[in-house]
Amino acid sequence: MPIATVNPATGETLETFRPLGPDGIEERLAAADRAFRAYRTTGFPERAALLRRAADLLEADVPEIARTVTTEMGKPVTAARAEAAKCVKAMRWYADRAEELLADERPDDADVRDAGATAARVHYRPLGPVLAVMPWNFPLWQVVRFAAPALMAGNTGLLKHASNVPRTALYLEELFRRAGYPEGVFQTLLTGSDAVEGVLRDPRVAAATLTGSEAAGRAVAAVAGDEVKKTVLELGGSDPYLVLPSADIARAAATAVTARAQNNGQSCIAAKRFIVHTDVYDDFVERFTAGMAALEVGDPLEESTEVGPLATERGRADLEELVDDAVGRGAEARCGGRRPRDLERGWYYEPTVLTGVTPAMRVHQEETFGPVAAVYRAEDLDEALRIANDSPFGLSSNVWTRDEAEVAHCVRELEAGGVFVNGMTASHPALPFGGVKRSGYGRELAGHGIKEFCNATTVWQAD
Structure with a gap:
């Protein structure tokens, strides 16, 4: 290079x-x-x-x-x-x-x-x-x-x-x-x-x-x-973002947009896999999709821009392959899933929400380095944790719940270097940062x- x-x-x-x-x-x-x-x-x-x-x-x-x-x-x-x-x-x-x-x-x-x-x-x-x-x-x-x-x-x-x-x-x-x-x-x-x-x-x-x-x-x-x-x-990281029934769904969805789209989606600690309890799944997905679709995509030197281009042409091509594979295997792109039609120059990609993601899809195991979110429905906390840990990565994780017993269970069971409760992963000089597994x-x-x-x-x- x-x-x-x-x-x-x-x-x-x-x-x-x-x-x-x-x-x-x-x-x-x-x-x-x-x-x-x-x-x-x-x-x-x-x-x-x-x-x-x-x-x-x-x-x-x-x-x-x-x-x-x-x-x-x-x-x-x-x-x-x-x-x-x-x-x-x-x-x-x-x-x-x-x-x-x-x-x-x-x-x-x-x-x-x-x-x-x-x-x-x-x-x-x-x-x-x-x-x-x-x-x-x-x-x-x-x-x-x-x-x-x-x-x-x-x-x-x-x-x-x-x-x-x-x-x-x-x-x-x-x-x-x-x-x-x-x-x-x-x-x-x-x-x-x-x-x-x-x-x-x-x-x-x-x-x-x-x-x-x-x-x-x-x-x-x-x-x-x-x-x-x-x-x-x-x-790498493919951080899970668990949303459980007691969570503040409006805040969880709004934070999820930032957590996924930060740095144009090109962050190891960005939330990438959104695992939502079935009782709040529809509400969360509706809010999350609306938030992702509303992001301002454009010239990164403009103050109003929220999502700029991907850093490299190869990076965009890799992201497109992952989305195409998921859609080809039955996932639904609730928003995005393509290059912006009004931005012909540069390496832009629309903020994308994929639902119906399964283990048969590459996005389940590979890191999506761009503004693409994979959403899963979980019947209970145990299933949510199984999905979260079914990854070769273990950098960080996010859990949304007001139930202290659920917090304790997630801290004990999540295979990650960090557990952020009711907030998005971030690094700070006072807190150790790093991961486990790959x-x-x-x-x-x-x-x-x-x-x-x-x-x-x-x-x-x-x-």
């Missing part, structure tokens, strides 16, 4: 970039290694000051970088501004809390004596240069939620971003440079995916994190396993995320 900025609203190639050759990659690897040896000795106050400066610069740049993001991957510019603002918040959160999150841990005195020591503690140390292989769908947020904790822990970062968001990737490198980070602490590797294995196998690279497809995760995990290097993987392993954000790329060093001491 060429490294280029292609406007998904028009299909026009705006700029192409020459990928780094072997010499360029070597130069950056050497710089990351040199920088780590000095940067790891800095204190938390110094690191926090740098990260706060980066947050201030990004906050000032929000209007400009939002347009860049929208032009590269098509999300509505209002959503791009919100993404940038979220990054600012996460940077400040880690700047304020990293020292506390990574403070030495001390066991109870009785346990210390039982271990034969007079003193003992757990001390957290950075690992080294970390390779981040990041996707295009949240081109700022996915990077910052890795970089903010990793840099505060004392690591250095090497960003291999998706090939269709090079301007955003270069902006991020420049942002950290402008903030005053030493040379080599955060660098962009403008390369294709074929260079990832070589970088990961380099002995100077200590670990890797990847957000992306299951196939990409498998490839990186295989290389990292061969090299015995730590990885964190956040892969959605990956490890956690980002919160204290869990900052410790992923640290060496938990046991310190045992006797007189």
Whole structure:
């Protein structure tokens, strides 16, 4: 795939970039290694000051970088501004809390004596240069939620971003440079995916994190396993959205529209499978379909646009294949199911609601990366949970009910990294984020995320 900025609203190639050759990659690897040896000795106050400066610069740049993001991957510019603002918040959160999150841990005195020591503690140390292989769908947020904790822990970062968001990737490198980070602490590797294995196998690279497809995760995990290097993987998701009889159906349906259509439907944690109790099925489907059909589809740079184009032409073709397969096997498209007739340029697809979905359809097992919702009818909670867990993915989940016993049952039974009750899945710096099954392993954000790329060093001491 060429490294280029292609406007998904028009299909026009705006700029192409020459990928780094072997010499360029070597130069950056050497710089990351040199920088780590000095940067790891800095204190938390110094690191926090740098990260706060980066947050201030990004906050000032929000209007400009939002347009860049929208032009590269098509999300509505209002959503791009919100993404940038979220990054600012996460940077400040880690700047304020990293020292506390990574403070030495001390066991109870009785346990210390039982271990034969007079003193003992757990001390957290950075690992080294970390390779981040990041996707295009949240081109700022996915990077910052890795970089903010990793840099505060004392690591250095090497960003291999998706090939269709090079301007955003270069902006991020420049942002950290402008903030005053030493040379080599955060660098962009403008390369294709074929260079990832070589970088990961380099002995100077200590670990890797990847957000992306299951196939990409498998490839990186295989290389990292061969090299015995730590990885964190956040892969695909096909999150269930359970609606039970005691729910506020109007609110559940309105939230469902946002949960499915956010980021033009191209989000790993977007709700994708809507599993509705039969007692409220008709009411929910009517409201949900009306909401999806009413979404404003159009130029993502227009303030009124709610759904822009898909990021790539191939992505739209993949989505069309899934919808055509479902309809061909008996599903009904309650709305959408085609390209907008009034938008001939660009990679647009109408918000779509599919009912009558069965396990025989590809949408039952495959992730729909676009504004397409699969709706199921469930006779009771047990059937709803069976449908929800009948997926290779387990990123997050949503449950709508006012019954506390049902909440407890769902939290216990849902196979997912998160359970969001009476609301849609979202990520926040204070909450760990990640999945199970083929959605990956490890956690980002919160204290869990900052410790992923640290060496938990046991310190045992006797007189």
